[in-house]
Amino acid sequence: MIRQRFAIVILAVIGLPGWTPAAANVEIQEVTSPGGITAWLVQDNSIPFLSLDIRFQGGSSLDRPGKRGSIYMMTGLLEEGTGELDAQGFAAASEDLAVRFGFEAFRDSVIIDASMLTETRDASVDLLRRALVEPSFPEDAIERVRGQVISVISGNAQDPDDLAPDRFAELAYGDHPYATSQEGTEESIAALTRDDIVAAHRDVFSRDRVFVGAAGDITPDELGLLLDELLGGLPLAEVPLPGPAPWELSGGITVVEFPTPQSVALFGHPGIERDDPDFFPAFVLNQILGGGNFRSRLQQEVRVERGLTYGVGTFLSLADHRPMLLGQFSSSNNLVSEAIDVVRAQWEDLAENGVTAEELEAAQLYLTGAYPLRFGGNSNIAGIMAGMQQDGMPIDYINSRNDNVMAVTQEDVRRVAERLIQPGELHFVVVGQPEGLDSTN
Amino acid sequence: MFARIIVACALVFSQLSPVWANGEVTEFTLENGLQAVVIEDHRSPAVVHMLWYRVGAADEPPGQSGIAHFLEHLMFKGTDTVASGEFSQIVEANGGTDNAFTSWDYTGYIQRVAADRLPLLMEMEADRMVNLRLPEDEVITELSVVLEERAQRTDSSPGGLFQEEVRATLYQNHPYRIPIIGWRHEIEDLTREDALAFYADHYAPNNAILIVAGDVDPEEVRALAEEHYGPIAANPEIIERVRPSEPPQEAARIVVFEDPRVAQPYVTRNVLAPAREPGAQEEAAALTLLAELLGGGATSLMNRVLQTEERTSLFTAAYYNGLSYDDGTFTLLNVPVPGRSLEEAEADFDRIIARFLEEGIDPEQFARVKFLYDASEIYALDNASGRARQYGVALTSGLTVADVEAWNDVIAATTIEDVMAAAETLFANPATVTGFLTTPSLEEATQ
Numbered sequence: 001m002i003r004q005r006f007a008i009v010i011l012a013v014i015g016l017p018g019w020t021p022a023a024a025n026v027e028i029q030e031v032t033s034p035g036g037i038t039a040w041l042v043q044d045n046s047i048p049f050l051s052l053d054i055r056f057q058g059g060s061s062l063d064r065p066g067k068r069g070s071i072y073m074m075t076g077l078l079e080e081g082t083g084e085l086d087a088q089g090f091a092a093a094s095e096d097l098a099v100r101f102g103f104e105a106f107r108d109s110v111i112i113d114a115s116m117l118t119e120t121r122d123a124s125v126d127l128l129r130r131a132l133v134e135p136s137f138p139e140d141a142i143e144r145v146r147g148q149v150i151s152v153i154s155g156n157a158q159d160p161d162d163l164a165p166d167r168f169a170e171l172a173y174g175d176h177p178y179a180t181s182q183e184g185t186e187e188s189i190a191a192l193t194r195d196d197i198v199a200a201h202r203d204v205f206s207r208d209r210v211f212v213g214a215a216g217d218i219t220p221d222e223l224g225l226l227l228d229e230l231l232g233g234l235p236l237a238e239v240p241l242p243g244p245a246p247w248e249l250s251g252g253i254t255v256v257e258f259p260t261p262q263s264v265a266l267f268g269h270p271g272i273e274r275d276d277p278d279f280f281p282a283f284v285l286n287q288i289l290g291g292g293n294f295r296s297r298l299q300q301e302v303r304v305e306r307g308l309t310y311g312v313g314t315f316l317s318l319a320d321h322r323p324m325l326l327g328q329f330s331s332s333n334n335l336v337s338e339a340i341d342v343v344r345a346q347w348e349d350l351a352e353n354g355v356t357a358e359e360l361e362a363a364q365l366y367l368t369g370a371y372p373l374r375f376g377g378n379s380n381i382a383g384i385m386a387g388m389q390q391d392g393m394p395i396d397y398i399n400s401r402n403d404n405v406m407a408v409t410q411e412d413v414r415r416v417a418e419r420l421i422q423p424g425e426l427h428f429v430v431v432g433q434p435e436g437l438d439s440t441n
Numbered sequence: 442m443f444a445r446i447i448v449a450c451a452l453v454f455s456q457l458s459p460v461w462a463n464g465e466v467t468e469f470t471l472e473n474g475l476q477a478v479v480i481e482d483h484r485s486p487a488v489v490h491m492l493w494y495r496v497g498a499a500d501e502p503p504g505q506s507g508i509a510h511f512l513e514h515l516m517f518k519g520t521d522t523v524a525s526g527e528f529s530q531i532v533e534a535n536g537g538t539d540n541a542f543t544s545w546d547y548t549g550y551i552q553r554v555a556a557d558r559l560p561l562l563m564e565m566e567a568d569r570m571v572n573l574r575l576p577e578d579e580v581i582t583e584l585s586v587v588l589e590e591r592a593q594r595t596d597s598s599p600g601g602l603f604q605e606e607v608r609a610t611l612y613q614n615h616p617y618r619i620p621i622i623g624w625r626h627e628i629e630d631l632t633r634e635d636a637l638a639f640y641a642d643h644y645a646p647n648n649a650i651l652i653v654a655g656d657v658d659p660e661e662v663r664a665l666a667e668e669h670y671g672p673i674a675a676n677p678e679i680i681e682r683v684r685p686s687e688p689p690q691e692a693a694r695i696v697v698f699e700d701p702r703v704a705q706p707y708v709t710r711n712v713l714a715p716a717r718e719p720g721a722q723e724e725a726a727a728l729t730l731l732a733e734l735l736g737g738g739a740t741s742l743m744n745r746v747l748q749t750e751e752r753t754s755l756f757t758a759a760y761y762n763g764l765s766y767d768d769g770t771f772t773l774l775n776v777p778v779p780g781r782s783l784e785e786a787e788a789d790f791d792r793i794i795a796r797f798l799e800e801g802i803d804p805e806q807f808a809r810v811k812f813l814y815d816a817s818e819i820y821a822l823d824n825a826s827g828r829a830r831q832y833g834v835a836l837t838s839g840l841t842v843a844d845v846e847a848w849n850d851v852i853a854a855t856t857i858e859d860v861m862a863a864a865e866t867l868f869a870n871p872a873t874v875t876g877f878l879t880t881p882s883l884e885e886a887t888q
Binding site: 044046088095096098117140147154157259294300307330332335366368371372379 | 484485486487517526529530533534535536537538553554555581582583584585586588589590592593594596597701702703704705738739740745748749752755756776778779809810812813815816817819820822823824825826
């Protein structure tokens with residue numbers, strides 16, 4: 001099914017964003033199955049379960065022309081029936097095995113995560129294989145999930161946190177798939193047939209475009225057999241991946257009128273590729289600008305010094321077809337204009353002056369100290385293993401990563417800031433009723 | 442229905458009682474009353490350090506809603522020896538992350554760092570238990586941050602505003618009716634003096650629980666706790682919490698919240714329910730399983746009937762909150778498909794409840810739900826921080842470590858009859874609050 005957002009808003013706890021448990025010294029093994037499928041494994045037998053993270057490159061950007069939303073909807077249908085099992089049967093079977101599945105589409109990949117007890121692993125893998133390789137896409141389930149997708153679309157149309165990135169993408173990315181939202185439109189979803197869903201399945205799931213991360217209670221040999229059992233029945237890729245997305249925005253402001261007391265501001269401009277020689281200086285630069293908790297310049301200037309927002313941050317988006325430097329905050333309608341000025345001033349200051357030695361050192365201390373703590377919990381580690389492969393990182397990346405962070409100098413940051421930080425290119429999409437703020441043209 | 446699979450289930454069920462080395466839990470109490478829990482997880486060189494205070498939004502003076510949460514923000518503004526903002530900077534310079542959180546029954550502070558930095562964290566956390574200093578100008582700026590937080594979490598969210606109204610109606614006298622973040626008009630009037638008074642009244646070792654989870658030795662944690670928290674004097678004026686209590690509730694109530702931003706109208710049915718009590722968690726266990734059976738996973742009754750068979754609902758769920766110091770809540774949620782009215786969706790609740798009470802519980806379904814609960818314990822071991830949180834919530838809700846450890850056994854011992862009896866009692870209570878979240882009706886919109 002498509003996960004809904006209705007989950008009642010119960011503010012049982014406030015002030016705690018997601019944090020993950022701490023984890024061990026990570027030893028990655030590369031496992032190649034007898035059939036030739038590769039996975040990265042972090043073996044840990046201390047708790048009797050295994051987590052898998054399986055990523056199929058291409059994601060919802062592989063939607064065929066006129067079929068926007070087909071891959072997103074297909075992904076929601078994987079657990080809705082296979083063979084003689086209907087949706088209820090599939091749910092009962094997974095519950096009987098206490099196996100946990102997640103099926104989710106993103107613009108660059110469809111990600112399947114699974115956690116399974118050692119005791120029920122064989123049956124769990126078989127159930128997952130049937131869902132992934134042999135889904136039955138029954139008509140009644142298609143109608144049910146179609147209704148769920150349309151509900152998500154109408155929900156997004158009323159949510160500033162969705163409206164802002166949607167408008168930004170529409171303005172920025174021309175006719176590339178990135179320009180439209182992966183859920184499709186009510187019209188495109190209404191028109192999808194079962195054949196379209198079958199085609200979406202065929203286009204996305206291929207054994208030569210898969211990255212697998214595994215962590216937990218399994219040996220390399222067992223994992224090799226599991227990979228063939230699970231993925232060996234998939235075909236080879238037939239459709240090409242999309243090319244680079246254009247960048248059609250320039251500096252300025254786009255206001256999207258929406259009745260709400262607080263505006264959402266999404267801002268950014270093109271970023272930097274992960275394989276760029278200056279990636280690490282850019283990474284450290286972003287940390288100083290808008291990464292982390294309270295230390296970043298934007299958090300200090302916009303939140304701590306002026307109280308203009310509850311939180312502001314930036315990140316280097318490494319989307320396959322258009323890397324970006326993006327940021328976001330929410331401010332009351334009467335404050336958002338001032339907050340934008342503060343963000344712009346920081347952009348200009350960074351481009352002109354780079355960062356101080358103290359800022360650089362603090363960012364390096366944080367990034368290098370926090371890195372080992374990132375590898376916490378089997379399902380988290382499995383996701384990192386798959387993500388590293390998808391990003392084309394070498395298997396020994398973890399060993400050199402902190403050295404690369406520490407090697408960044410003030411001069412490196414200044415050089416990359418001149419290139420990366422472009423105050424004149426920075427575009428803000430503001431959804432709300434901002435006071436004293438108009439769209440530029 | 443699927444006999445083969447159910448046999449497999451029974452087989453698995455009988456096997457699921459392994460002994461695993463990870464996850465030892467130790468508790469101790471310092472002479473000044475500070476309670477401590479240590480959860481071992483030696484898979485990594487990391488540690489989570491949490492300090493929980495047994496005080497939250499339900500303990501605020503009248504007219505000062507939001508003061509517990511505001512104080513939580515102000516706890517980062519410095520002491521005699523740590524400058525404003527420096528606490529987080531020191532944690533980050535040590536490669537750690539830190540945060541804080543507030544609920545009705547507790548306020549907590551958390552850091553996650555490499556295990557060898559634990560002494561530093563304890564030193565700083567103990568320092569701000571008693572040495573907080575608040576510059577007036579920073580208090581005013583932080584109040585603006587909190588108002589922005591309220592705007593983001595609540596005022597911008599029809600669901601958030603709706604939930605506030607439902608809760609304020611469900612609890613008629615108990616302060617659980619007040620939102621954690623506070624009512625906006627009262628937040629605006631909070632002062633530095635309010636915060637310092639609340640701090641003086643509630644922040645003391647005998648009102649705190651230390652939880653350390655990760656790659657640590659319990660004896661070393663005890664020695665460190667004695668060194669850093671031990672010297673702080675207890676506050677003898679802190680006594681067990683007694684909040685205004687609920688009168689007997691006699692009437693069903695209806696909340697209708699209309700907002701043009703609502704994309705997907707839905708209806709909820711809410712009723713007060715007993716919380717887990719120390720040494721007596723049986724009824725709570727039955728209600729926990731009841732919520733799973735009615736609206737937990739895809740095979741639950743509401744999901745199966747309303748979403749899959751009749752296809753009249755987009756989403757259904759049942760929630761039981763039994764982890765609270767005073768009365769908890771039981772909630773049913775129904776999001777109807779477009780074209781189906783909220784009144785019909787409300788009637789579904791009564792129909793489902795009647796059917797459940799009439800038909801009882803399928804033993805296979807009961808075994809399945811209990812098995813899932815059993816398995817979740819294994820998955821939970823993967824997350825030391827999550828377990829630390831679980832203990833923190835339980836202990837600030839009045840439970841003991843022994844209660845937490847007994848919980849899965851209490852669940853396992855719960856019978857179908859226990860669940861049916863709990864359901865009969867729960868649904869016999871006429872004092873429900875039915876909440877409708879919807880868009881303004883057409884006539885009103887055109888007026």
